[in-house]
Amino acid sequence: MKDGLISTEHIIMIVTATIIGTLARVLTIKEDFRQYPSYPNGYMLHLVTGFVAAALGAFAIPALMTKNFTAVTFLTVAIQQFRDVRKSERESLKDLENTEYAFRGDAYIDGIAKTFESRNYFSLIVAFVTALTMQMIDSNILWVNIVIGSIVGIIVLYILKRFSKGKTIGDIAEVKIGTIEIKESELFVDGIYVSNLLGSDNASKMFQTEGLAVVIYPHEDHYRVALDNYGQRQAALFEATRTLGVKRYHFTRKEYEKGIIVITLVPIIKDIDKLVEAVKKTPLLESVKKSHAVMDTNLVGRE
Amino acid sequence: MGRESTERPNYEILALVTLQKERVLGGKQLTLLAQDEEQQKTMVQDIAKAMKADVVKMKNGDYLVLRI
Known part of the structure; x- marks a missing residue:
């Protein structure tokens, strides 16, 4: 009967690797807070799936060591589970589309859903590497195994975080405050025509007194390929409206000659610095990364 | 503004x-005749x-009164 039981070393290995793997999810979930659909229930949901992912990663090494090779096939279950995470995240965000100030857009939703899926792989890989390290060290002193396994797990997490960290609009463009001007009910920002939807006196007055605008200037001409993308502009507008709220009206407009993008709205919170920050920190969508300059990861160099 | 294929606002x-x-003239929309500019603005509002x-x-x- 005792032969059928799992050994103490393996239990410790599984527990340590699961804890480090779950910790990996806890540490990466904060980064996603801005994109988060719901708090605290959405938070809880991803912590639990992170825990399950970590547990799956942690079980792989003990399963191999006990010659239980077929048990490793449960990793395929993990892949299916993570795909479901992506699917459910996408569905959830799409359901929310009609209730937000501005649409996130399909491209942004796809990017967020992919991020959530990949963060589960973080948990799995970190837990797996932690367990593998503990097995390889195989010291007689229990604490040595735990400490070294945990350290290696955390290093792997750091590398994965740097690798997966995407770029933002602020990395490839300059975001400046725009000057709003209304000429005969037409809205201009820094001399760029934006909209003529301000036909009534109230609308013109409201935009003139309460409107905020930012203008995005790409650093290089080829960055326009990413910035001009409608999904990317929609994502920037979404982040702007979500940060400040919308009292009335929100517009985005691109100027063709120089590739300048205008984002303007009448916000609830009138804070231009927040607006500039929100636009700067808007992630560059994976689906619009077409140039090598923006595809470089942050694995080496600055974070 | 050019229309990207993904951008389909429902004006x-x-x-x-x-x-x-x-x-x-005829059409789907309601067309109203105002007496003067003041009345026109009030009607529109x-x-x-x-x-x-x-x-x-x-x-x-x-x-024009339009919904997006």
């Missing part, structure tokens, strides 16, 4: 308020408020 013209009788719509002042002096 709908709800009303046209004009000062000139000959511009009152009332419709826009009721329909939660936006107003466009056209260069020829007519007003």
Whole structure:
């Protein structure tokens, strides 16, 4: 009967690797807070799936060591589970589309859903590497195994975080405050025509007194390929409206000659610095990364 | 503004308020004739408020009430 039981070393290995793997999810979930659909229930949901992912990663090494090779096939279950995470995240965000100030857009939703899926792989890989390290060290002193396994797990997490960290609009463009001007009910920002939807006196007055605008200037001409993308502009507008709220009206407009993008709205919170920050920190969508300059990861160099 | 394939805003013209009788033509939208500019503005505002719509002042002096 005792032969059928799992050994103490393996239990410790599984527990340590699961804890480090779950910790990996806890540490990466904060980064996603801005994109988060719901708090605290959405938070809880991803912590639990992170825990399950970590547990799956942690079980792989003990399963191999006990010659239980077929048990490793449960990793395929993990892949299916993570795909479901992506699917459910996408569905959830799409359901929310009609209730937000501005649409996130399909491209942004796809990017967020992919991020959530990949963060589960973080948990799995970190837990797996932690367990593998503990097995390889195989010291007689229990604490040595735990400490070294945990350290290696955390290093792997750091590398994965740097690798997966995407770029933002602020990395490839300059975001400046725009000057709003209304000429005969037409809205201009820094001399760029934006909209003529301000036909009534109230609308013109409201935009003139309460409107905020930012203008995005790409650093290089080829960055326009990413910035001009409608999904990317929609994502920037979404982040702007979500940060400040919308009292009335929100517009985005691109100027063709120089590739300048205008984002303007009448916000609830009138804070231009927040607006500039929100636009700067808007992630560059994976689906619009077409140039090598923006595809470089942050694995080496600055974070 | 050029239209990307993904961008399909659902514009709908709800009303046209004009000062000139000959511009009152048929169509899906409601077309109203105002007596003067003041009345025109009031009519436009009332419709826009009721329909939660936006107003466009056209260069020829007519007003469009439309919903996006």
